[in-house]
Amino acid sequence: MTSISQANEMELVSRAQSGDRNAFSELVRAHAQGVLHVIYRMCGDMQVSEDAAQETFIQAWLRLPSYRPRASLRNWLYRIAVNTAIDMLRKEKRILPGAVDDLALTDPGPGPEARVASSERAEAVQVAVLALPDASRAVLVLREYEGLSYQEIAEALDIPVGTVMSRLNYARKLLKENLEVQLFSYAEAENV
Amino acid sequence: MSDHILELIGAYLDGELHGGQLRQVETHLDECQSCREEVQSLQALSTALQAAPLPDFPTPERLAAEVALRLPRTPVKPMSRRALEVGWWLAPVGLILVWIFLSITLLIGNVVTITNQIGLLNSTVTQLVPDATIGTYWSGTLGQFGLLTGASLQWAGMTEAFTRTTLPPIIWQVSIALLYLSWMAIWWARHTLQGLGQPFDSGSRPTVN
Numbered sequence: 001m002t003s004i005s006q007a008n009e010m011e012l013v014s015r016a017q018s019g020d021r022n023a024f025s026e027l028v029r030a031h032a033q034g035v036l037h038v039i040y041r042m043c044g045d046m047q048v049s050e051d052a053a054q055e056t057f058i059q060a061w062l063r064l065p066s067y068r069p070r071a072s073l074r075n076w077l078y079r080i081a082v083n084t085a086i087d088m089l090r091k092e093k094r095i096l097p098g099a100v101d102d103l104a105l106t107d108p109g110p111g112p113e114a115r116v117a118s119s120e121r122a123e124a125v126q127v128a129v130l131a132l133p134d135a136s137r138a139v140l141v142l143r144e145y146e147g148l149s150y151q152e153i154a155e156a157l158d159i160p161v162g163t164v165m166s167r168l169n170y171a172r173k174l175l176k177e178n179l180e181v182q183l184f185s186y187a188e189a190e191n192v
Numbered sequence: 193m194s195d196h197i198l199e200l201i202g203a204y205l206d207g208e209l210h211g212g213q214l215r216q217v218e219t220h221l222d223e224c225q226s227c228r229e230e231v232q233s234l235q236a237l238s239t240a241l242q243a244a245p246l247p248d249f250p251t252p253e254r255l256a257a258e259v260a261l262r263l264p265r266t267p268v269k270p271m272s273r274r275a276l277e278v279g280w281w282l283a284p285v286g287l288i289l290v291w292i293f294l295s296i297t298l299l300i301g302n303v304v305t306i307t308n309q310i311g312l313l314n315s316t317v318t319q320l321v322p323d324a325t326i327g328t329y330w331s332g333t334l335g336q337f338g339l340l341t342g343a344s345l346q347w348a349g350m351t352e353a354f355t356r357t358t359l360p361p362i363i364w365q366v367s368i369a370l371l372y373l374s375w376m377a378i379w380w381a382r383h384t385l386q387g388l389g390q391p392f393d394s395g396s397r398p399t400v401n
Contacts, residue, residue: 021263025256032252046247050255057259066277118243125244143206144241150208169202175237 004030010069017064024064028057031074034146035081041141042085044130045092052088056081075156078146082138082157089134128178136171139164201230205238284375291368298361 004012004026015023035056040049059080060067067076129137138157142148143164150168154161197220203209204217221227250258331348334340340348 021260024263025260028256028259029252032255033249036249036255037246040246040249046249050250053255054259054262057255058262058264061259061263121240122244125240129241129244140241144238150203150206165199165203165208168206169199172202172234172237175241176233179237179240 009073013064013067013069013073016061017067024057024061027073031077034074035077037145038078038081038141039085039088041129041145042082042137043089043092044126048088048092049085052084053081055088056084059084071155072152075148075152078142078148079156079158082141086134086138124179128175131178132171132174136167136174139167140171140175143168197224197227198230201227202234205231205234284372287368287372287375291365294361294364294368 009027009030012023012027016027032053036049036053039052039056040046043049043052056077060077063080067073129140132140139153142153142156143150148156150161150164153159153164157164159167197217200209200213200217204214209217221231249255331340331345331352334348335345
């Protein structure tokens, strides 16, 4: 991810709000990776993620005049990204994780069997995450994959911190129920 | 196992607990085997989630170039949008100011009328006071022509006085109240749907609240 300082980001936002497309492109470069990751975790399809990421930044450009710097730009973009992903899912009649061919699997084990097992576990996890209700999935993605604090998630999704906590608990409870076998195998792998 | 602690275990692992709650969970975990298992289970879940791989996405430069191609040609007009937004937030203030102005005007009018009735005003000031007969103009006329008499004339006079003097303030106060409530309803609806309270936000419709 292109890293820019907060002061520089504020300057870029200000210029972009005045219609400077180059400044906006710099912001896109800085936040592209995070937005793509959030959307991919929300919808599980690479092509849709690319389209949704583009749509997210176009929506951000259109809504930039209403953006207030008191909110983190990253969290503001994540909010648009989450909603764009949900809109895309509705349009595409919900995308289920497609080919695992899309996934650049890292090889955690010594041989092909370990790779297959790892791939199956990854797919099961992805299916379970995608099966979560949209609201719970959004909170889980922002916490588990993007590492946002509860307060940041609350600000990004405009919900109370208590709701973040309850949605996260609910998402984890559902995932644990659906991934019992996979979690056991992960625990086994860690103990080995 | 305590349900209360169970609800806090996720927040504990996320580093979101502080002070008394943190000590409460740590103390409980020292004593409760099933809650320790719950911690391990959640840690395993987190590991499983982190292990889910990501595909090779386009580079940020490529995405930025593609976005740049799709950006609307016409630049955003921040000033006009800002003016609309300022107007939106000033609307309730304006309504309250109008209400205060009309209320003060009505109050002064009533004070002047009462003062005039007890004869404390001179002739110059009394010109400002509406003629009391205006309040019963058409009923008085009907009475002069003999079309209304007795109780009918009295009822018509009261009705006319009510519609000409009492009703208008009620109508404008109710109108201002309705406009204000409508503004609040629109603000609430926008806030609920977008979480922003911004009436002029375009773009994707946020759905997660």
